[in-house]
């Protein structure tokens with residue numbers, strides 16, 4: 001039986017790959033088209049010709065969801081056209097200069113190309129002698145240097161801040177176990193429940209990690225915050241002491257380098273002192289704000305962050321790199337490896353750099369380092385310092401504009417680029433209802449976009465600046481849109 005006879009009933013050996021492959025010329029044509037689509041969008045963004053956010057039309061939503069499993073293939077050019085018409089116009093919106101909602105910066109154009117080129121290589125950055133290994137170590141070393149971590153610390157690029165927290169706390173749990181081997185026994189033989197501490201403003205990904213690690217959220221203490229939304233250190237010390245007296249095992253404090261609600265930076269030095277005295281692990285959640293250590297206005301607030309045992313930061317939040325790109329750093333590289341590696345110590349061959357898969361949960365890994373390496377090379381530390389400082393300065397300008405408008409009230413503003421405020425015209429009977437309604441109007445219009453949060457029980461509007469394309473006129477546009485929507489709501493309530 002020859003090769004063709006063996007498969008002839010169901011496979012045409014010579015043409016099957018035509019179903020998927022393209023000639024270089026076809027790829028070029030479609031690739032140029034894809035790049036044109038991105039460039040056209042950049043142009044519209046730069047000229048403020050795109051709304052911050054468009055709702056997906058009901059018919060399109062239904063069409064996408066109801067589309068049956070394709071029984072046969074389609075022409076790539078037609079597919080790209082569909083994407084151009086029906087997918088690209090409906091992003092979350094964070095690349096738009098008038099988007100002030102969730103914390104995801106737009107991507108530096110060079111790192112968009114990095115994402116494309118990494119997909120072209122389609123390498124798995126699990127480890128071994130390949131360029132991605134060295135690029136990842138290079139960017140990890142740079143990030144360690146910016147964060148004040150020693151070069152011999154462990155590090156890993158991960159999907160984002162949530163995964164960085166999980167990685168950091170996994171190593172913490174490995175180091176703080178009272179049994180000899182948490183990897184064998186899990187939490188099943190832990191004689192005393194572990195207790196973890198975060199501030200009441202700490203991110204929910206900490207709760208998730210605590211749950212996933214089997215510590216349980218009943219053992220996560222949410223320490224009250226001071227007037228500036230930072231962890232109250234006296235309360236922290238009292239709570240640790242109370243837990244010890246109750247026979248529990250305090251193991252870790254998670255401090256925030258920029259909370260999601262207000263951008264508060266916890267007092268690292270005082271927290272690190274407590275951790276040192278009490279022998280607790282210190283993890284810093286810097287998903288949003290760790291990179292604020294570079295900003296001229298805020299650098300002094302990070303004193304003591306370098307005393308953390310582990311730290312998470314998110315290049316996809318404020319380093320202008322496309323999602324997904326987070327980073328976990330752990331001071332004790334060996335502990336990080338021991339917490340994850342399935343290679344027994346006697347088989348580890350460190351004549352080459354160890355595989356990244358030994359330092360975290362993933363085996364096959366995307367080449368995240370390329371887009372970050374390109375952005376970091378293009379900008380340098382000086383460029384980042386300038387851009388991050390500019391975002392912080394714009395947030396300060398927004399606060400000044402809020403203070404200057406008689407119908408606006410500044411509610412909270414941390415040192416970074418989040419501002420909480422509300423529309424509060426004199427005599428308005430229910431500010432919560434008013435702001436809730438006007439926010440809905442602004443969001444539905446979609447010309448600019450922001451969200452809300454709660455500060456000490458008050459409903460507030462929340463605007464973040466992490467966009468290098470945002471300018472002063474965009475701030476005015478935002479406040480005008482709110483004022484106009486607020487007036488409309490007030491008038492409709494009166495009529």
Ligand SMILES: Cc1ncc(COP(=O)(O)O)c(C=O)c1O
Nearest residue numbers: 160161162203205259260287288
């Ligand atoms: C302070 C903070 N920590 C952690 C996270 C989680 O990061 P990610 O969404 O990248 O998983 C966020 C996300 O908004 C955040 O703002």
